Amino acid sequence: MSSSQQKNAAARERIQAARAEQVRRDRRRKQLIVGIAAVAVVAAGTGIGVAVQSHRAASDKPYLAPAHSSGTDGTVVVYGKPTAKATLQVYEDFRCPICARLEHSAGTAIQSLADQGTYKIEYHFGAFLDGNLGGHGSRSALNAAGAALNESTAKFKAFHDVLYANQPEETNDGFADPDTLLALADKVPGLKTAAFTKAVRDQSFEPWAQKVADAFYKSDVTGTPTLKLNGKTLTVVKQDGSTVTGDEFTALVDQALAG
Numbered sequence: 001m002s003s004s005q006q007k008n009a010a011a012r013e014r015i016q017a018a019r020a021e022q023v024r025r026d027r028r029r030k031q032l033i034v035g036i037a038a039v040a041v042v043a044a045g046t047g048i049g050v051a052v053q054s055h056r057a058a059s060d061k062p063y064l065a066p067a068h069s070s071g072t073d074g075t076v077v078v079y080g081k082p083t084a085k086a087t088l089q090v091y092e093d094f095r096c097p098i099c100a101r102l103e104h105s106a107g108t109a110i111q112s113l114a115d116q117g118t119y120k121i122e123y124h125f126g127a128f129l130d131g132n133l134g135g136h137g138s139r140s141a142l143n144a145a146g147a148a149l150n151e152s153t154a155k156f157k158a159f160h161d162v163l164y165a166n167q168p169e170e171t172n173d174g175f176a177d178p179d180t181l182l183a184l185a186d187k188v189p190g191l192k193t194a195a196f197t198k199a200v201r202d203q204s205f206e207p208w209a210q211k212v213a214d215a216f217y218k219s220d221v222t223g224t225p226t227l228k229l230n231g232k233t234l235t236v237v238k239q240d241g242s243t244v245t246g247d248e249f250t251a252l253v254d255q256a257l258a259g
Contacts, residue, residue, distance in 0.1 A: 063207040066150035071122075074208065075215040077149055079111075079157050080120035086257060088119045091216065091226040094141035094163055095129040095170055099225045102236055102243040103164040109246030111157070113253060119229065123160075126216035126224060127209070135173030139209045144181040146205035146212075147196045148188070158188045229256045 065074025088110075092099045103110075114121050125145075127138035141163055149156035162184050168174030175181060178201050185192045185200070199205060225243075227234045234252045236244050244252065 061207050065208050066146045068149050068153050073211050075212045077123040080114035081117045084117050084120040086119035086230055089122045089228040091124045091221045093126045093129050093138050093224045095138045096224045097170050100164040100167040102225050105243045106246045106249040109249045124216050125212050127213040135176050137173040137175035141175040142209040143203050143205045144200045146208050147199035155191045162187045232256050
């Protein structure tokens with residue numbers, strides 16, 4: 001195995017380990033809440049109050065879903081023609097290096113097929129690398145992406161692409177810096193409005209970002225990137241860790257739609 005292949009394999013292992021650790025954390029949190037709720041039955045309700053307060057302590061900001069969000073509690077971002085018969089579900093983490101690699105190798109084809117109406121894209125975002133590697137770059141980037149979505153779906157998609165094109169090393173929590181995110185927003189014409197800037201600096205969509213990540217954890221997805229076309233997983237990462245090209249991705253889509 002070459003040094004490049006070893007590096008790719010190591011990256012995949014780190015991401016899988018991060019996802020597994022987040023699942024364990026989520027399971028422990030659920031068990032804690034259930035346990036406190038059980039005590040509350042005996043203690044005439046006092047325990048439930050503690051559980052709810054503890055869960056809410058993550059953020060003191062009101063929950064606000066961006067305009068143009070979709071799904072339960074606005075946790076899904078849809079890009080493409082609403083009338084498209086097929087749906088491509090894309091599961092990502094903004095700190096995931098293989099997600100960035102896929103965006104580089106096949107991102108143009110992924111968007112082009114959506115623009116043509118072959119499918120619409122449903123984006124689902126996790127933040128599990130924050131938990132495993134430390135920091136909050138995934139959540140901060142997701143908050144900023146929510147602020148972009150609040151402007152328009154087109155601006156969200158453009159900012160999404162800019163984030164991956166300028167992704168720091170996975171161990172570098174660069175996206176945690178609002179100045180970095182605002183500088184990247186300059187690359188999307190018309191995005192950096194006063195409202196967008198305030199939302200990035202104030203983390204206005206932080207509760208939304210957490211709810212989006214929670215929805216990701218409840219899925220059956222065990223790693224990123226994961227792409228499903230009408231529920232069928234597309235193999236976009238090869239055995240050697242490289243990602244499919246645009247032509248290869250298009251062939252996968254054609255094959256899946258052909259049945």
